[in-house]
Amino acid sequence: MSPEKGKRFKFELNGTTYIIEIKGNDIKLLPDKSTSKIDLVKEFEDGFIIKTSGKHHNIKIDRIIDDKIILSIDGYYHVAHIEEAVLTGGETGIDISKNIIVAPLSGKVTKIYVAAGQAVNKGERIIAIESMKMENIISSPKNAKVKEIRVGEGSTVSKGDILVILE
Amino acid sequence: MEKPFNKILVANRGEIAVRIISAARELGISVATIYSSADREALHVKLADEAYEIGPPEPLKSYLAMDKIVDLALKIKAEAIHPGYGFLSENPRFAEIVEKNNLVFIGPSAKTLSLVGDKIAAKRTAKAVGVKGIPGTLKPVDSIEDGLNVAEQIGYPVMLKPAGGGGGIGMKIVRSPQEFPSAFEVSQREATAAFGDPRIYIEKCLENPRHIEIQILADIHGKVVYLGERECSIQRRHQKLIEESPSPIMNQELRERMGKAAIKVAKATKYRNAGTVEFLYKNGDFYFMEVNARLQVEHGVTELVTGIDIVKQQIMLSAGQELEMEQDDIEIRGWAIEARINCEDPTGGFAPSPGKILMYHEPGGPGVRVDSGVYEGYDIPRHYDPLISKVIVWGLTREEAIARMRRALSEYIIVGDGVKTNIPFHMFVFNDKEFIRGIYDTSYLSGKQDEIISYLSELERKHAFIAAYTLYKKNLMAVKTIKPSIENIPENMWWKYSGLVSLVKPWYKK
Numbered sequence: 001m002s003p004e005k006g007k008r009f010k011f012e013l014n015g016t017t018y019i020i021e022i023k024g025n026d027i028k029l030l031p032d033k034s035t036s037k038i039d040l041v042k043e044f045e046d047g048f049i050i051k052t053s054g055k056h057h058n059i060k061i062d063r064i065i066d067d068k069i070i071l072s073i074d075g076y077y078h079v080a081h082i083e084e085a086v087l088t089g090g091e092t093g094i095d096i097s098k099n100i101i102v103a104p105l106s107g108k109v110t111k112i113y114v115a116a117g118q119a120v121n122k123g124e125r126i127i128a129i130e131s132m133k134m135e136n137i138i139s140s141p142k143n144a145k146v147k148e149i150r151v152g153e154g155s156t157v158s159k160g161d162i163l164v165i166l167e
Numbered sequence: 168m169e170k171p172f173n174k175i176l177v178a179n180r181g182e183i184a185v186r187i188i189s190a191a192r193e194l195g196i197s198v199a200t201i202y203s204s205a206d207r208e209a210l211h212v213k214l215a216d217e218a219y220e221i222g223p224p225e226p227l228k229s230y231l232a233m234d235k236i237v238d239l240a241l242k243i244k245a246e247a248i249h250p251g252y253g254f255l256s257e258n259p260r261f262a263e264i265v266e267k268n269n270l271v272f273i274g275p276s277a278k279t280l281s282l283v284g285d286k287i288a289a290k291r292t293a294k295a296v297g298v299k300g301i302p303g304t305l306k307p308v309d310s311i312e313d314g315l316n317v318a319e320q321i322g323y324p325v326m327l328k329p330a331g332g333g334g335g336i337g338m339k340i341v342r343s344p345q346e347f348p349s350a351f352e353v354s355q356r357e358a359t360a361a362f363g364d365p366r367i368y369i370e371k372c373l374e375n376p377r378h379i380e381i382q383i384l385a386d387i388h389g390k391v392v393y394l395g396e397r398e399c400s401i402q403r404r405h406q407k408l409i410e411e412s413p414s415p416i417m418n419q420e421l422r423e424r425m426g427k428a429a430i431k432v433a434k435a436t437k438y439r440n441a442g443t444v445e446f447l448y449k450n451g452d453f454y455f456m457e458v459n460a461r462l463q464v465e466h467g468v469t470e471l472v473t474g475i476d477i478v479k480q481q482i483m484l485s486a487g488q489e490l491e492m493e494q495d496d497i498e499i500r501g502w503a504i505e506a507r508i509n510c511e512d513p514t515g516g517f518a519p520s521p522g523k524i525l526m527y528h529e530p531g532g533p534g535v536r537v538d539s540g541v542y543e544g545y546d547i548p549r550h551y552d553p554l555i556s557k558v559i560v561w562g563l564t565r566e567e568a569i570a571r572m573r574r575a576l577s578e579y580i581i582v583g584d585g586v587k588t589n590i591p592f593h594m595f596v597f598n599d600k601e602f603i604r605g606i607y608d609t610s611y612l613s614g615k616q617d618e619i620i621s622y623l624s625e626l627e628r629k630h631a632f633i634a635a636y637t638l639y640k641k642n643l644m645a646v647k648t649i650k651p652s653i654e655n656i657p658e659n660m661w662w663k664y665s666g667l668v669s670l671v672k673p674w675y676k677k
Contacts (some may be wrong), residue, residue, distance in 0.1 A: 011638065013631050015512070015520060015585040020635040027632050038636045048640070050633065059637050062526065070526050070582055071637060073630050076591070077582040079525060080634050 012081040045132075047071075052139070082130070099147070099166045101138060103157040112153055118146045127151075127163055134146030170195045171486030172246040173400040173412065175273070178236050179217065179251025181540035182556055183462070184211035187249045191476035199243055201236060203229035205548040206426060210540050217243065224550040230254045233261045237268055247271035249478075251579065253552070256461040257284060273485040275439050275460050282436050283458040287368050289436070293455045296431045300455040301326075301447060303370030311348050317369050318347060326382075327354040331364030333457060335405030340372050356575035373454070375610040376467040377587040378402070378449040380459070381412050381429035382469045383442050383482055390432045393426035394473050395499045397443075397465055399524065400609045401596070403517075408612065409596065410465040412472045415565065415605030416448070425453055426494075430457060441466075441481045463512040464557070466509065467538060471503035471561040502568040503561045506597075509553040510589040514624045521547035522585035534571045536562045537579075547586065555581075555588070562644070573597050595619045 008030075009020050017031040026035045042049040047060040062070040062077070069080045072127045111128040113121055120140040144166035151163050170484070177187045177200040184200055188211060191198040199217040202209055205224035212218040214576045219239055222229035229235075231254055240248055244274035250256040250273070268437035274280075283289045287307060290300045302321055307330055310316040318325045318341065325658055327350060329337040337357035339350040351367065359365045382394040398414035399407045413422075429444035432455065443459040484490065512520045525674060527543035539556035541547060558575050576597065581588050596602050599615070 007639070009635065009639065013634050014582075014587055015522075016515075016627070017633070018631045018635065019415060020639075022635065022639050027636055029628060029632060029635075036632050038633070040640075048637065050636070052629075052633070057633055059633060061637065061641065065525055068525060068584065069638065071634060073633050075577055076626075076630065077526060077580045078630060078634055079582050079584065079586075080638060081584075145267075167465075 003068055015080055037054070081121075098142070100162055101126065101141075101161055101164045101166065103129060103161045103163055104136060105129070105131050105140070106158045108157075109151050109153055109155045109157060110135065110161070112149060112151075114146045114149070116146055120144055120146060120166075129157065138163070142166075171483050171488065172196050172271070174199060174243070174245045175247045175249055176236070176240045176243070176245035177249050177251065178230065179249070179254055179256075180206055180209060180211055181554065182538045183251040183464070183540075185214060185540055186422035186538055187251060187478055188214050189481060190476060191249075192229070193476075194479060194482060196482070198438055199245055201230070202237065203465050203550075208541055208545060210545070217241070224255065224548065226323050226550070230271040231550055233258075233264055236261075237264050239269065240265075240270055241268060245270070247273050247482070249273040249481070250461070252461050252464055257459075257578075259335055261286060271485050271650060272483050273440065276437070277444060279436050279438055280460050282459050283438075284332075286328065286333065286457055287332060287366070289432075289458055290368075290455065293432045296435045296526075298432050298455045301370040301373060302454075304368045307366035308351070309367050311351055314351055314367075314369060315344055315347055315662070318344070321369060321371050321637070324374070326370045326372040327367050328370060329353060329354065329358030329362055329364065329456045330366035330368055331362030338368075338405075373447050373449050375416070376449040377416065377608045378407075378445065378452075379417075379448045379453065380423070380443045380445040380463075380467070382439065382463075383433050383478070384442060384475075384484065384490060385433055385438045385440060385442070385475070386484050387439060387487055388489060389434060389437070390489060390490045391430045391438065392492060392494050392497060393429050394475060394497055396422060396425060396467050397468055399465065401602075401611055402609055403612045403616070407454055407465065408507055409593070410468055410507065411502065411565075411568075412468040413499055413502065421451075422499075423454075428453070428455070440484050441477055450451075462613065464554070465505050466606040467536065467557060467559040468503040468505050469537065471496055471559060472499050472501055474500070501561055501563050502565045503559060504565075504568045504572055505557050505559045506572060506593045507554055507589075508556045508558060508579075508581070508593075509589050510547055510555050510586055511553045511589055513589055513592045514627060515587070517589075519549065519553045520585055520587040521549045521553070522583045523547075523676045524581060524583040524586060526582045527578055528578070530558065532574075534559070534568070535575045537575075541581075547583075569597055569603060575630045591623050592619055595622060 007022050021028040024117040025038050028035045031034055036052055040048055041051050050057050060072050060159045071078055088114050107129045110130045113125040122140055122142050124140050125137055127138050147163040174197040198215045200211050201219055202212045203222055203224045205288040221235055222232055229404040232310050249619050255261040257280055259277045259280040262272045262280050265272040291305050293300055304317050324340055324342045327339040331381050337354050339354045341350045342345050354367050355365045378399045383391055386390040395412055396414050397410050397412045399410045401409035403491055432444050441462055443463050445456040446453040447456050470477055510520050511517045523546040524543055529537045536559045541555045560568050560571040560575055562571050576590055576594050601607055
């Protein structure tokens with residue numbers, strides 16, 4: 001089993017691009033070697049209070065406009081913009097191909113629209129996952145046939161879990 | 168009182184155009200303005216009674232297009248033109264064209280503009296009425312040899328200055344005879360390029376003086392009053408950043424001496440309307456530097472401590488109304504401080520950072536005034552000055568004013584797409600012991616800058632960590648693909664985004 005790899009994200013804060021690697025509660029700002037540990041002190045629906053390097057910080061997510069997120073950290077307002085989510089291969093342990101549909105976030109499977117062996121067209125609904133009162137409907141990336149369904153309605157899934165395999 | 172004009176034209180943009188519109192409105196005057204094609208959505212356009220597109224973004228073809236502007240004023244039957252600051256505000260040719268067309272130029276006469284625009288002539292005029300300037304030449308330097316002699320007489324270090332213009336362009340400090348020849352050549356080249364005038368004069372270089380200026384008002388009868396002083400020593404590369412009134416080192420006796428000197432210079436140059444006489448102050452002595460023959464960016468601090476609306480005064484004085492106030496009527500009460508808000512990136516070399524403002528909230532409450540040219544949703548154009556607004560506070564004491572500024576800056580929200588401001592930079596200064604004690608001079612920022620930038624860089628990094636953690640924790644890292652269309656995602660990237668086609672936004676959605 002390969003050692004746990006962090007998840008890497010390239011994101012932009014107020015116009016500056018950063019590459020971040022996150023492993024559990026540890027965050028690294030690449031290419032620095034140092035890691036910061038962030039402790040979640042209290043969580044709210046729209047933010048948190050966290051503790052890092054001995055100091056407390058108050059974070060609030062204010063709004064999302066298109067793909068820009070406005071958040072405030074201790075009253076300083078910022079605009080964040082995601083460049084790309086770079087999921088490293090080591091995470092799922094499988095050779096990722098475009099036939100594999102993974103959970104984009106942790107939650108509960110509320111509805112499965114297809115059955116094994118069924119043909120689906122690009123854009124047709126395959127599965128719905130609910131998380132934080134938010135429903136995510138995943139549609140087919142291409143015209144394909146459903147090869148295998150790995151979860152059932154009511155299953156709890158974690159981010160990155162394989163849900164459905166197409167061929 | 169009868170209103171001075173029926174209609175005026177504002178030949179400027181941004182926060183100052185908004186300011187002039189406010190003053191005109193209060194006087195019951197209808198106001199028209201101009202805008203370039205880059206300024207179609209500008210605030211001053213929205214607020215004016217009439218607005219006219221005058222040309223493309225380049226200033227030369229729009230805000231500096233003298234003939235177009237005068238023609239427009241005539242066409243729309245505006246009686247006067249307010250030039251704001253910068254652009255055509257100190258251009259004698261423009262003032263002349265305006266006057267020739269029987270329109271009123273809201274400012275001094277073309278003749279005065281010519282006189283004070285020539286820095287050597289201005290110095291001579293001041294000297295002739297007994298107002299001491301910075302020790303130096305009163306005629307341009309003929310040659311390197313001549314210059315070396317003069318510099319020897321004055322004593323190093325000396326400052327080479329172009330006669331044709333200011334703003335720090337072409338100015339060079341020379342500390343020894345060895346440095347003189349090449350500095351002189353460079354200075355002449357730069358002066359010729361910027362002002363079309365190669366004349367250079369030499370002054371003693373005062374080390375780390377304080378920059379103190381006096382606001383004056385003058386009517387057509389030659390009556391002049393001064394409205395106290397402004398301290399403008401907090402400058403970055405000769406650009407003012409923070410100004411205050413009164414000056415921390417001022418006392419009534421010095422104020423009267425400087426005020427009287429300013430009045431003498433104003434009278435000698437036949438000054439009309441509003442203007443500022445700039446001095447350099449060091450060790451109890453003050454030296455005349457130049458006259459700024461226009462409304463200044465920092466006029467607001469004087470307005471707050473005197474209660475006098477300088478822009479309204481400009482409009483009334485230009486209509487021929489007499490100055491009603493006497494010098495004894497003018498009182499300085501309390502303390503005012505201004506912070507200029509620029510869309511620039513202090514940790515990125517102060518590079519301009521215009522862009523679309525996504526979230527905007529101005530501070531308010533007691534003693535806080537914001538003169539702004541922007542609003543939420545506005546796309547700051549890249550063609551002009553990075554000055555987007557000014558936060559001006561007033562307090563009964565300097566301590567209160569500083570506390571109010573800290574509060575106001577902390578409440579000021581300006582976030583946008585690639586937009587950065589110097590608000591965090593200001594926060595540092597308003598928490599800095601030296602500034603709080605009032606012990607500073609024109610070297611303050613150059614001495615502090617590195618410290619401020621390294622502090623800001625650290626803060627940014629820390630916030631980047633925290634923001635990344637937040638987005639990850641709240642599963643917002645994949646928000647990019649909230650837009651439902653699969654077609655946007657290239658095929659070979661599909662495996663990354665396979666889960667994210669449609670997301671129903673909960674409370675985030677407003």
